[in-house]
Amino acid sequence: MSVSGDHVVEPSAWAIERFGQHAGAVAAAVPVQLAKAHSKAHAAHLAAGLKKRACQICGVTVILTGGADSEGAHIQALGSPHNGPDTTDNVLCLCPTCHVMFDGGAIVLTDDLTIMRNGTESGTLRTHPQHTINLACVAKSS
Numbered sequence: 621m622s623v624s625g626d627h628v629v630e631p632s633a634w635a636i637e638r639f640g641q642h643a644g645a646v647a648a649a650v651p652v653q654l655a656k657a658h659s660k661a662h663a664a665h666l667a668a669g670l671k672k673r674a675c676q677i678c679g680v681t682v683i684l685t686g687g688a689d690s691e692g693a694h695i696q697a698l699g700s701p702h703n704g705p706d707t708t709d710n711v712l713c714l715c716p717t718c719h720v721m722f723d724g725g726a727i728v729l730t731d732d733l734t735i736m737r738n739g740t741e742s743g744t745l746r747t748h749p750q751h752t753i754n755l756a757c758v759a760k761s762s
C-alpha cells in the first residue's frame with residue numbers, strides 16, 4: 621500500500637454511515653496509519669528473510685520476475701487500540717489475497733493456529749522452525 625500524506629481521501633458511504641461527522645477525519649487518518657503499519661510489517665518481513673516464503677495460510681508461492689515474493693502482515697495490529705509489537709514473531713508471510721482477507725477479518729486464526737475462513741475451519745497455519753509465531757499476538761488478533 622502506498623499512501624501520500626498530501627493525498628486527499630474522501631470517506632466512503634460506509635464510513636459516512638458508520639462515523640457520521642467524523643468520517644472525513646477517519647478516512648484521512650486510517651490510510652496513513654495502515655501505510656505506516658504495512659511499512660513496518662514489510663521491514664520486519666525483509667529483515668527476517670521471510671520474503672521468499674510461501675503464504676502461511678493458503679500455501680501459494682507468488683512468483684514475480686525477481687523470484688518468490690510474499691507480504692508481511694501483522695498478526696496483532698500496531699497502534700492504538702491494538703498495540704501489537706513490531707516484532708518478527710508478530711508478522712505472517714502471506715500472499716496478497718490472504719493478506720487482504722486477514723486484514724479485513726475474513727480470515728482469522730484461533731489460539732491453536734487453526735485458520736478460520738468466514739467462520740469455517742480451513743486448515744492450520746503453515747509454520748517454519750526459524751519463524752516463531754507469537755501466540756499472545758494471535759490471541760489478541762481477533
Ligand SMILES: [Zn+2]
Nearest residue numbers: 675678715718
Ligand atoms: Zn495465501
